[in-house]
Amino acid sequence: MSRCLSDRSIDHVVLERGEVANAWRTERWDSLRLLTPNWQCRLPGSPYGGDDPDGFMTASEVVDVMAQYAKAVAAPVHTGTTVTSVRRADDGYLVVTDQGEWRCETVVLASGAFNVPRVPEFASALPPSVATRTTMTYHNPHELDDGGVLVVGASASGVQIAHEIQRSGRPVTVAVGEHVRGPRMYRGRDIHWWMHAAGVLDERYDEVDDIVRARRVPSMQIAGSPDRATFDLNALTGIGVQLVGKFAAVSGTRAQFSGSLRNKCALADLKLGRLLDTIDEWAITSGLDDSVPPPHRFEPTRVPEPPRLGLDLAGGEIRTIIWATGYRPDYSWLDVDVLDAKSMVRHDGGVAESPGMYVIGMPFLRRRKSSFIDGACDDAQDLAGHLAAFLDGRAASAR
Amino acid sequence: MTSTATPVNNGVNVEALLGARTALTDAPQAADFTWRATCEWRNGTHSTTVVDDFFGLGAEQKHRTRYSFDVDHPEIFASEDNGATPVEYILVGLAGCLTAGVAAVAQMREIQLNSVAATVEGAMDVRGILGMDTDVRNGFSSIKVSYKIDADATPDEIKALVAQSQKRSAVYDIITNPTDVRVEVV
Numbered sequence: 404m405s406r407c408l409s410d411r412s413i414d415h416v417v418l419e420r421g422e423v424a425n426a427w428r429t430e431r432w433d434s435l436r437l438l439t440p441n442w443q444c445r446l447p448g449s450p451y452g453g454d455d456p457d458g459f460m461t462a463s464e465v466v467d468v469m470a471q472y473a474k475a476v477a478a479p480v481h482t483g484t485t486v487t488s489v490r491r492a493d494d495g496y497l498v499v500t501d502q503g504e505w506r507c508e509t510v511v512l513a514s515g516a517f518n519v520p521r522v523p524e525f526a527s528a529l530p531p532s533v534a535t536r537t538t539m540t541y542h543n544p545h546e547l548d549d550g551g552v553l554v555v556g557a558s559a560s561g562v563q564i565a566h567e568i569q570r571s572g573r574p575v576t577v578a579v580g581e582h583v584r585g586p587r588m589y590r591g592r593d594i595h596w597w598m599h600a601a602g603v604l605d606e607r608y609d610e611v612d613d614i615v616r617a618r619r620v621p622s623m624q625i626a627g628s629p630d631r632a633t634f635d636l637n638a639l640t641g642i643g644v645q646l647v648g649k650f651a652a653v654s655g656t657r658a659q660f661s662g663s664l665r666n667k668c669a670l671a672d673l674k675l676g677r678l679l680d681t682i683d684e685w686a687i688t689s690g691l692d693d694s695v696p697p698p699h700r701f702e703p704t705r706v707p708e709p710p711r712l713g714l715d716l717a718g719g720e721i722r723t724i725i726w727a728t729g730y731r732p733d734y735s736w737l738d739v740d741v742l743d744a745k746s747m748v749r750h751d752g753g754v755a756e757s758p759g760m761y762v763i764g765m766p767f768l769r770r771r772k773s774s775f776i777d778g779a780c781d782d783a784q785d786l787a788g789h790l791a792a793f794l795d796g797r798a799a800s801a802r
Numbered sequence: 803m804t805s806t807a808t809p810v811n812n813g814v815n816v817e818a819l820l821g822a823r824t825a826l827t828d829a830p831q832a833a834d835f836t837w838r839a840t841c842e843w844r845n846g847t848h849s850t851t852v853v854d855d856f857f858g859l860g861a862e863q864k865h866r867t868r869y870s871f872d873v874d875h876p877e878i879f880a881s882e883d884n885g886a887t888p889v890e891y892i893l894v895g896l897a898g899c900l901t902a903g904v905a906a907v908a909q910m911r912e913i914q915l916n917s918v919a920a921t922v923e924g925a926m927d928v929r930g931i932l933g934m935d936t937d938v939r940n941g942f943s944s945i946k947v948s949y950k951i952d953a954d955a956t957p958d959e960i961k962a963l964v965a966q967s968q969k970r971s972a973v974y975d976i977i978t979n980p981t982d983v984r985v986e987v988v
Binding site: 648649651652654659661662663666669670673677709744 | 830943944958961962965966968969974975977978979980
């Protein structure tokens with residue numbers, strides 16, 4: 404966003420509570436790599452220039468790329484600056500930080516969607532014998548007690564963490580709610596290559612049937628592993644991970660799992676089938692069909708028969724629970740009336756309902772890829788254009 | 803697959819449902835409903851439960867007519883069999899809920915249904931309710947629902963109707979997830 408504003412000669416500052424790419428430095432587990440291939444990590448004016456376009460960056464490589472980019476575009480970043488309040492003042496906003504105050508005509512909320520782990524209320528009723536972590540406080544399997552681990556959540560984070568913990572010798576159970584199944588590779592190409600090429604990732608927020616639901620769709624079960632392995636539930640079952648239904652409640656010391664596992668898997672299998680249909684249709688219309696391996700479908704998700712509906716958390720089988728149940732944004736510092744009943748900013752494609760306020764870096768903000776670096780690139784260009792027009796309009800009406 | 807010749811009609815008023823969603827987004831408190839049933843013991847295992855009024859959209863509401871349900875146990879349980887067993891009513895609720903959902907989702911997706919039939923089976927080890935073995939639960943050990951659907955759609959589209967219906971079903975949720983139940987004497 405800073406680069407796009409500079410391109411338009413719009414005077415601005417970037418406020419960062421820690422260092423550039425702070426969350427990637429401090430809030431990610433050790434083995435995490437980007438879900439998107441390197442070629443897809445385009446930043447405004449900066450296509451991927453390395454020698455491994457199909458590889459996946461580690462978290463520390465992401466930090467390096469972001470820090471270098473900030474330097475290259477001369478972003479006016481104020482690090483170590485925590486925003487404590489944003490409120491309306493005169494025709495613009497007053498931004499209060501622990502390093503002083505700023506007045507501005509426009510403000511871009513780029514604090515992201517992943518600020519606070521979303522943990523169910525019943526987490527407080529777990530027996531004390533079980534250690535708990537979140538995706539934000541988990542680093543690697545070796546810091547965990549020996550013994551069983553319950554990973555709650557089967558989106559990208561949950562399946563990756565479950566995989567490496569099972570590999571470490573600790574038996575893993577994964578509680579599976581709604582999820583999006585994906586293979587890493589299909590017909591010889593990366594799934595993200597297909598989704599990009601077929602236009603799936605470019606689908607706009609004002610073109611989908613139900614944008615509220617689309618913004619809540621969990622991340623696809625993929626990982627950026629160098630061997631391009633698939634991380635779906637069958638892959639987990641294949642290495643001995645046990646699947647149970649959504650973690651529904653705690654009764655006494657007993658964890659209760661939903662009996663909906665079979666349908667959650669059926670929904671994900673059908674959704675994957677529709678995605679592959681879209682890809683296959685695009686391959687035909689684009690003339691690519693003959694130059695890639697033929698279409699195929701993946702084995703339906705294997706569901707344990709019968710699925711387990713509960714287990715005793717005080718029985719010793721489970722020593723650690725890891726909440727991989729997603730995040731929510733933290734707007735405790737935002738003193739502007741733009742939050743809906745679920746504490747999300749009311750916005751239209753990133754243009755917030757408060758004049759001159761913008762949001763960036765949220766799921767499906769303007770397009771399906773908005774939560775990826777590649778999507779932020781396009782979103783920043785669109786929103787910088789809107790912001791510039793807003794300032795021009797204000798200047799014109801003042802004349 | 804969409805039929806182009808005649809408009810899809812499964813007898814579901816989708817516009818009204820979408821309208822309700824919009825209205826309830828603006829006034830979420832109107833979405834708080836209370837469903838009620840009143841039960842009176844007859845004799846033995848026979849009781850009659852009546853469904854008449856409920857609360858919703860911020861006001862007391864009434865069904866078009868009173869519905870009465872006789873509940874009893876079969877003669878092999880030394881009862882008089884004046885009605886379906888309570889657990890069979892659970893199956894009635896599940897079948898009715900999922901089937902209504904299939905119709906609504908089909909209408910929403912512009913899929914014409916020609917016929918929908920379901921068989922619902924609940925497996926139960928009655929040693930649980932007879933108190934013979936505390937390791938056996940009282941309720942169903944499993945429930946199986948089989949749908950036969952004839953519709954102007956592909957097999958995967960029909961499977962997706964049934965999957966989406968489960969996703970949105972109240973009774974499916976009630977059965978598959980724990981519910982806080984309080985029973986008191988007043």
